[in-house]
Amino acid sequence: DGGITQSPKYLFRKEGQNVTLSCEQNLNHDAMYWYRQDPGQGLRLIYYSQIVNDFQKGDIAEGYSVSREKKESFPLTVTSAQKNPTAFYLCASTRDRERTEAFFGQGTRLTVV
Amino acid sequence: GESVGLHLPTLSVQEGDNSIINCAYSNSASDYFIWYKQESGKGPQFIIDIRSNMDKRQGQRVTVLLNKTVKHLSLQIAATQPGDSAVYFCAENIKGGSYIPTFGRGTSLIVHP
Numbered sequence: 001d002g003g004i005t006q007s008p009k010y011l012f013r014k015e016g017q018n019v020t021l022s023c024e025q026n027l028n029h030d031a032m033y034w035y036r037q038d039p040g041q042g043l044r045l046i047y048y049s050q051i052v053n054d055f056q057k058g059d060i061a062e063g064y065s066v067s068r069e070k071k072e073s074f075p076l077t078v079t080s081a082q083k084n085p086t087a088f089y090l091c092a093s094t095r096d097r098e099r100t101e102a103f104f105g106q107g108t109r110l111t112v113v
Numbered sequence: 114g115e116s117v118g119l120h121l122p123t124l125s126v127q128e129g130d131n132s133i134i135n136c137a138y139s140n141s142a143s144d145y146f147i148w149y150k151q152e153s154g155k156g157p158q159f160i161i162d163i164r165s166n167m168d169k170r171q172g173q174r175v176t177v178l179l180n181k182t183v184k185h186l187s188l189q190i191a192a193t194q195p196g197d198s199a200v201y202f203c204a205e206n207i208k209g210g211s212y213i214p215t216f217g218r219g220t221s222l223i224v225h226p
Contacts, residue, residue, distance in 0.1 A: 004156075033214065040121055042202060043157075043216040050211055058213075090156050097211035101147055102204070104156030 002027045006091050006105035012113050013078070013085065021076045021108045023091035029103070030096045032074035036060060037088040037107075046089075049074055050097045078110060086112050121200060123221045132190040134220045136203035141184065143205035145212065148177060148188045151200045151219070160188070160201075190222075198224045 004025045013019045025032065031050045035043035045058030049068040063082025068074055078085045088109050092102040126132050138146065144165035149157035163170045163177045163186075170177050176189040186203050200219045206212035 006156075031211075035216070040218075042218045045213065045215070048213060092156075092214070094212075094214065100212075101159045101162060102149075102157075102214045104158070106156050107154070109154075 004091055004093055004103055004105035006089075006108050008108060009106065011108055011110045013110060015112055016080045018077055018079050019110065021078065021089055021091075021110070023074045023076065023105060024072055025074075025093045025103075026072060027093055027095075027103060028071070029093035030071070031094045032068070033092045033094075033102065034058075034064070034066065034074070034076045035090045035092065037090060043090060046076065085110055121219050121221045123223060125223045125225065126193050128193060128195060128224055128226050130193050132188075132193045132197070132222060132224075134188045134190075134201050134222065136186040136188075136217050136220075138184050138186060138203065138205045138217070140205060140207050140215075141181075143207050143215075145206040146177070146179065146186055147204045147206070147214070148175075148186075149202045149204060149216075150197075151202065153199075157202060193222075193224050195224045195226055198222055 007022045033048040034046040044060050046064050047066040049055035065077045090107050091105045094100045094102050147162040148160040150160050151157040161172045161177050174191045178187045200221050202216050202219045204214045204216045
């Protein structure tokens, strides 16, 4: 089955640690995105990538980093510089940069302990 | 579970009623719109889309209406069922060289049996 796989589903981080969230897709989609979701808010764009080896900052990129070394993979690192990292993180992909629907993974819930 | 719905606009309906969920979009340059459904603890899923050259599009039990004059979208769900309970997001794809899915705040739909 084609789709997007995020791992882990739940992640706990101590303050001051960096953590990396995995996102893999086998849809052969060009574009991939990371969103953050907090209670009572919509999805806010962190980073996106429309081709391999290229990515752009979204609206709330501070404290996060990404890489896009392979078409299938778009990992997100939450660094210690992110002051309030506890949230639900969603990875998505679209077929290309034109008007197409986004396919989402099941999300990773990150909690700082 | 996911607490996204606690602070969102909420629509409560009885099973069998028709539901109407509204969304205002921000950018007059947006020309492609999608409604997504997000169940608790999961990633959003595509419901229906509409392009700006249309006013109305129908799917199975769902209809999307687009009013470009006032930048307003609505999602109508016929004969609402308990399984329709979820958070519903409208998303606009804003053309700025490429299309980036941009999400509204969401509406929590609660269907009472």
